[in-house]
Amino acid sequence: MEKLVYEEKIYTYHIDFVGHVNNIIYIQWMENGRMKLLEAMNLPVTEIDSGEGIVPVLTETNISYKKPFFLHNSVKIELWVSKLNNASAIMEFRFYNENHELCATGWQKGLFINRQTMKPTRLSGRHRQAFEKFLHRVENGFSSSDI
Numbered sequence: 001m002e003k004l005v006y007e008e009k010i011y012t013y014h015i016d017f018v019g020h021v022n023n024i025i026y027i028q029w030m031e032n033g034r035m036k037l038l039e040a041m042n043l044p045v046t047e048i049d050s051g052e053g054i055v056p057v058l059t060e061t062n063i064s065y066k067k068p069f070f071l072h073n074s075v076k077i078e079l080w081v082s083k084l085n086n087a088s089a090i091m092e093f094r095f096y097n098e099n100h101e102l103c104a105t106g107w108q109k110g111l112f113i114n115r116q117t118m119k120p121t122r123l124s125g126r127h128r129q130a131f132e133k134f135l136h137r138v139e140n141g142f143s144s145s146d147i
Contacts, residue, residue, distance in 0.1 A: 001132070001133065002040075003134065003136065004036060005076065005077070006032075006033060006076075007075060007077070008075040014071075015071055020069060021070070023063070029075070029093075029095070030061070033093060034079075037091070037134060040134070041133060043127065052126075054115070054123065054124060054127060055113055057113055058110055059110065060107075060108065062107050062108075063104055064106065065104050066104055066105070069103055074097065074098040075096070075103075076095075076098075076100075078096075079091060079093050081131055081134045081136065082107070084128070084135050087112050088112065089112075090110075091108050091110065092105070093108075
């Protein structure tokens with residue numbers, strides 16, 4: 001199973017009054033990662049509901065900050081699916097600096113809903129297969145099965 005690895009840039013407008021990357025930027029990076037993950041699954045957000053009407057929505061976000069990012073840092077992010085249920089999934093994130101130091105961890109829980117009814121719905125076989133490509137069981141530390 002694969003992990004999605006991508007990089008993000010830090011811009012001056014990401015820096016807060018304390019001098020490090022503002023915590024809301026991590027959520028933006030997670031959003032970027034989810035879009036990249038769907039593209040890597042061949043389910044771009046513009047086509048994810050084509051034919052089946054299934055769309056993902058977020059129900060929870062959690063971030064643990066371990067070490068700040070500053071303007072001069074580079075950011076490498078790893079993303080994978082750690083839990084896949086019939087109508088939900090948990091995606092985990094790891095944020096590293098240019099020295100390969102773990103700066104933050106995070107996870108998001110997504111629910112799959114029917115676009116017309118706006119109610120939870122089971123993943124289709126095609127969607128499940130796409131998500132399973134990035135499914136990794138818990139490695140160390142955080143256990144998404146506790147959610």
